[in-house]
Amino acid sequence: MKMETKLMKGNEALAEAAIQAGCDAYFGYPITPQSEVLEYLAKEMPGRGGVVLQAESEVASINMIYGAAGAGFRSMTSSSSPGISLMQEGISYIAGAELPCLIVNVNRAGPGLGTIQPGQGDYFQSTKGGGHGDYRLIVLAPSSVQEMADFVFLGFDLADKYRNPVLILSDGAIGQMMEKVTFGKFKPNKVDKPWATVGKPATRERNYITSLHIKPEMLEKHNEKLIAKYEEVKKNEVRFEEINTEDAEYLMVAYGLCARICHKAVNMAREKGIKVGLLRPITLFPFPSEKLNLLADKMKLMLTVELNSGQMIEDVKLAVNGKVPVEFYGRLGGMLPNPDEIVNKLENLIKKNHAL
Amino acid sequence: MRSEEHLLVEEQLITAKDTKAEKTTSEKEITEAVLPDKPRCLDEEYEMVYHRPKTMVDVSMHYCPGCAHSLVHKLVMEVVDELGIQEETIGVAPVGCAVFAYDYMNIDMSEAAHGRACATATGIKRLMPDRYVFTYQGDGDLAAIGIAETLHTINRGENITIVFMNNAVYGMTSGQMAPTSLVGMKTTTSPFGRDVMDYGEPIRVSELISHLPGAFYVTRQAVNSATAVRKAKKALMNAFRYQKLKKGTSFVEIIGNCPSNWKMTPIEASKFIDDEMIKTFPLGDIKLPKGEDLKLLEEVK
Numbered sequence: 282m283k284m285e286t287k288l289m290k291g292n293e294a295l296a297e298a299a300i301q302a303g304c305d306a307y308f309g310y311p312i313t314p315q316s317e318v319l320e321y322l323a324k325e326m327p328g329r330g331g332v333v334l335q336a337e338s339e340v341a342s343i344n345m346i347y348g349a350a351g352a353g354f355r356s357m358t359s360s361s362s363p364g365i366s367l368m369q370e371g372i373s374y375i376a377g378a379e380l381p382c383l384i385v386n387v388n389r390a391g392p393g394l395g396t397i398q399p400g401q402g403d404y405f406q407s408t409k410g411g412g413h414g415d416y417r418l419i420v421l422a423p424s425s426v427q428e429m430a431d432f433v434f435l436g437f438d439l440a441d442k443y444r445n446p447v448l449i450l451s452d453g454a455i456g457q458m459m460e461k462v463t464f465g466k467f468k469p470n471k472v473d474k475p476w477a478t479v480g481k482p483a484t485r486e487r488n489y490i491t492s493l494h495i496k497p498e499m500l501e502k503h504n505e506k507l508i509a510k511y512e513e514v515k516k517n518e519v520r521f522e523e524i525n526t527e528d529a530e531y532l533m534v535a536y537g538l539c540a541r542i543c544h545k546a547v548n549m550a551r552e553k554g555i556k557v558g559l560l561r562p563i564t565l566f567p568f569p570s571e572k573l574n575l576l577a578d579k580m581k582l583m584l585t586v587e588l589n590s591g592q593m594i595e596d597v598k599l600a601v602n603g604k605v606p607v608e609f610y611g612r613l614g615g616m617l618p619n620p621d622e623i624v625n626k627l628e629n630l631i632k633k634n635h636a637l
Numbered sequence: 638m639r640s641e642e643h644l645l646v647e648e649q650l651i652t653a654k655d656t657k658a659e660k661t662t663s664e665k666e667i668t669e670a671v672l673p674d675k676p677r678c679l680d681e682e683y684e685m686v687y688h689r690p691k692t693m694v695d696v697s698m699h700y701c702p703g704c705a706h707s708l709v710h711k712l713v714m715e716v717v718d719e720l721g722i723q724e725e726t727i728g729v730a731p732v733g734c735a736v737f738a739y740d741y742m743n744i745d746m747s748e749a750a751h752g753r754a755c756a757t758a759t760g761i762k763r764l765m766p767d768r769y770v771f772t773y774q775g776d777g778d779l780a781a782i783g784i785a786e787t788l789h790t791i792n793r794g795e796n797i798t799i800v801f802m803n804n805a806v807y808g809m810t811s812g813q814m815a816p817t818s819l820v821g822m823k824t825t826t827s828p829f830g831r832d833v834m835d836y837g838e839p840i841r842v843s844e845l846i847s848h849l850p851g852a853f854y855v856t857r858q859a860v861n862s863a864t865a866v867r868k869a870k871k872a873l874m875n876a877f878r879y880q881k882l883k884k885g886t887s888f889v890e891i892i893g894n895c896p897s898n899w900k901m902t903p904i905e906a907s908k909f910i911d912d913e914m915i916k917t918f919p920l921g922d923i924k925l926p927k928g929e930d931l932k933l934l935e936e937v938k
Contacts, residue, residue: 305764306760306763306764308760332763332764334759334763336789337785337789338785340753340756340785340786341753341756341759341785341786341789342756344749344750344756344786345756345757345759345760345763346760347747347749347750347753347756347757347760348729348747348749348756348757348758348759348761349760349761349763349764350760351747351757351761352747352760352761352764352765354764356760370750371750371753374749374750378748478745478747478761479727479745479765479768480723480724480725480726480727480744480745480765480768481723481724481726481743481744481745482724483723483724487739487742487743487744487745487746488745488746489739489745489746489747489748490746490747490748491730491739491747491748492748493736493737493748
């Protein structure tokens, strides 16, 4: 495929990438700040061989995904926080029935109706299951418009590889901002799905898609199978980006939009002579725990920066297991931190740490 | 094996009873319906007049004795058999008593979340418009928690068949009030009878959805007598065939019984349908294809 660079909104880049990644079906419902995905696909997809449908609710869209994914088609839905909450039951069924699909959350600030500005308050919901029962999504956190596009290809491939729903956890800023984005780097990589409900030929037993295992012995086995799958995902799919960690004594940990702000803060702190680095988790599940644990050996302090009141910090603390102090800085309600604020926070923490 | 001749014999047996049958269901008639004149035997010297549809899995069902579900499962699978569409059919099971439908129907199936069967079926049908797709849903699933998906699916005119089993009660959870419970009906959550002041009238789903342009065929049937069973099967057959026309949703409501939760014998429950249920839910076709569509129908026959 020819390489092509365009100036696009994050949401539009994601939508274009979906078509190029061979998405067969998109079902969605309007909600700010991600409606561009549905709008773009409503215009582009019919002429390019895909099915697009505006559902009556997020509850309906996720269950349309359940049907389409169960029939073996590459299927995607997108929404923003309140809509993703509505989808949780369906996502739990999809995880239970082991269906591959791509779900996109352009995270806005909550709780409740909250605001349409960016947030990272859905970290717990995204990485710990979200709906009822004991399951995990594979969670990818883009921090640029380019990654909004690239992670669609990666997301579909991981979903198919593990027969598991994949979540792209973006936010209102990444979704709305315009940046250069290059297409043509990846090809659609479709796989056979002999388990799909496409109509039973005489040559095979019937296929059925279900998350029901009424006998506890059977359900326990099913759960164990899921857990084994998640362990495999943890082993193979951890992704992160390291910035200036080689000589670092202090480490910032941030994902998505926050990682971009922290990158600037790292540069500013370095100019002041503070040896600070940044670890940006790209997969939030599986979380780069091992990497953080290794880094903890040479750090004096870690600072987690999030657009919430402190959610990922729990995973960072679990990862370092008490080796170093882990501190937190966050802004709430759709507010974003300036790089200065973060540098100030780091400087104060360093002083406090020395005083101890 | 089923042959045209055997079908004819079966038809004659039922027709013979039809002529005798009154509108109400007597104990005698049910006994007759269960026990045909000719013995059922696999010996070659006897003629086979009835057998399990080949798309039914040969296992015991979990349904209570006398429950309509097993019968309607069989009718749906007979239709799939007779149309020869096993390879082209995908079913969607609900949450409710029919949650295990895929254990009995030997076709590809998807077990949907409570109330979401129509959305799941939409997802399947939109990607495979030439397949036969049907949902099989109860009254709690379709008319309470899933009413939004039901209405919008039909309004879009999805070319699916919806089999709506209405027994006026939540069966699987042991007899709670449904949106279709009759006025005054005692259930575990309406112990003094359904009060209109509290819960309004039962929803007449077929009448409601018949006003949507996307509804192509809407009918209400029952399976509490041989006549009713024959009519219900014909309705199901039509509903499946209509999918080929791509003209909209075909909707078959079936007034079922729930002897366990109605606290009745199967025979009393069958009588209750004739005596009480059909006052609120009158049987018959509610919306039929017209004009040009009728000509198209001739072509698919």
